[in-house]
Amino acid sequence: MSLVYSGVLSHAPGITGRDHLCENTEKRDELHAALDRQRQEIEASGAEALIVMAAEHFANFFMNNMPAFCVGIGEKYSGPIEDPEWLKIPKTDVPGAANLGKRLTKEIMQTVDTAYAEEWKFDHGIMVPLHFLTPRYDMPIIPVNINCQGPPLTPLHRAWAFGEAIRRACDSVPEKVALVGTGGLSHWPATPDSGKINEPWDREFLGRLERHDKEALLSYTDEGTYRDGGQGGFEIRTYIAAAAAAGGAMDLQFYTPDLPIFAVGVCTARFEIS
Amino acid sequence: MSLYYLQKFLYELNRDESFQEKCREDIAAQFDGFDLTEEEAGALEDGDIGLLYVLGVNGQILMHYAAFLGIEWFDYLELMREGIDKHGQVRDGVYTMTGGGDAFTAEDPNK
Numbered sequence: 240m241s242l243v244y245s246g247v248l249s250h251a252p253g254i255t256g257r258d259h260l261c262e263n264t265e266k267r268d269e270l271h272a273a274l275d276r277q278r279q280e281i282e283a284s285g286a287e288a289l290i291v292m293a294a295e296h297f298a299n300f301f302m303n304n305m306p307a308f309c310v311g312i313g314e315k316y317s318g319p320i321e322d323p324e325w326l327k328i329p330k331t332d333v334p335g336a337a338n339l340g341k342r343l344t345k346e347i348m349q350t351v352d353t354a355y356a357e358e359w360k361f362d363h364g365i366m367v368p369l370h371f372l373t374p375r376y377d378m379p380i381i382p383v384n385i386n387c388q389g390p391p392l393t394p395l396h397r398a399w400a401f402g403e404a405i406r407r408a409c410d411s412v413p414e415k416v417a418l419v420g421t422g423g424l425s426h427w428p429a430t431p432d433s434g435k436i437n438e439p440w441d442r443e444f445l446g447r448l449e450r451h452d453k454e455a456l457l458s459y460t461d462e463g464t465y466r467d468g469g470q471g472g473f474e475i476r477t478y479i480a481a482a483a484a485a486g487g488a489m490d491l492q493f494y495t496p497d498l499p500i501f502a503v504g505v506c507t508a509r510f511e512i513s
Numbered sequence: 514m515s516l517y518y519l520q521k522f523l524y525e526l527n528r529d530e531s532f533q534e535k536c537r538e539d540i541a542a543q544f545d546g547f548d549l550t551e552e553e554a555g556a557l558e559d560g561d562i563g564l565l566y567v568l569g570v571n572g573q574i575l576m577h578y579a580a581f582l583g584i585e586w587f588d589y590l591e592l593m594r595e596g597i598d599k600h601g602q603v604r605d606g607v608y609t610m611t612g613g614g615d616a617f618t619a620e621d622p623n624k
Contacts, residue, residue: 253586256586257586296574297520298527299528302517302520302521320527320528320577321527322581325580360528388571389571427612428572429575430572430609430611431597431610431616433617434618499618502618
């Protein structure tokens, strides 16, 4: 078995970019502690590379050629594409894992038609997680994207199948690989509704992950998610794929709806690998 | 309405530093190849966040563009609300305003 860690975390740009505007610093510090715990757990897993399964925001993919899935097979990447002063993360290079990425992609493609890319510009969806999880940017990264932005979106059951394919691919290589899915719970990002959070919807979704309830997780519709979880709720695809890759129940390590300046209900969690 | 090309223009701008420099010098001179309406071109030339939002530009694209323009966060949110007040509800896409113009962030000085 070479998938040694699977978890999820939030990536909203406000977590770093609007940290200076946060008034609930006690809760903010709890979030930072949870993210640091996640960093330590990934390091303790012995992972040699980290898959960051993200829901990118038109940094690389547009409606001229939008893949349902994409895996990075580049030697190196760069980011953030956003104004570094706005995101409060300096522009940097990030090492890739080209050879491993190609082998994983070859195996994933046995069951899921994924695109692949040797070029990839990281936006906040990957840079915010890396800022906390690999702050020295010394862990080889394999970026992965699921289309959560440009409708028609990747169907949830295909996101699940993609997660299972990633798991099978990871288990076929000798390297130890960690994976994080990163995206929203409910949120209405980049709109005047920014800061709106539907806590009951978040907790219901998190509960389904905790129970590893595949049927319930795949029962969401885009219409219902848009109504109850906002545009950002479409990013549950990354959590669902991470759950499928892990195969086990989720241990919710942190959740709060009380940091609306970050514009999302933020969480960290780890799955049982089974 | 050519929302596709409007968003594609901003997509290219957001991810390409050399294109950003050209746009800073003369944004209208970069419109060749993008099938924009007069209203869309004007919104880009004016950096009119409110109108771009109403025209349906995806919030993730618009947010990055606002950062490029140096617009502070709460000003960005307010510009979108002003756009709704002036031009009506968002005309296309999935980033419509659903909260009635309310602010949802306690730290929001406008709340």
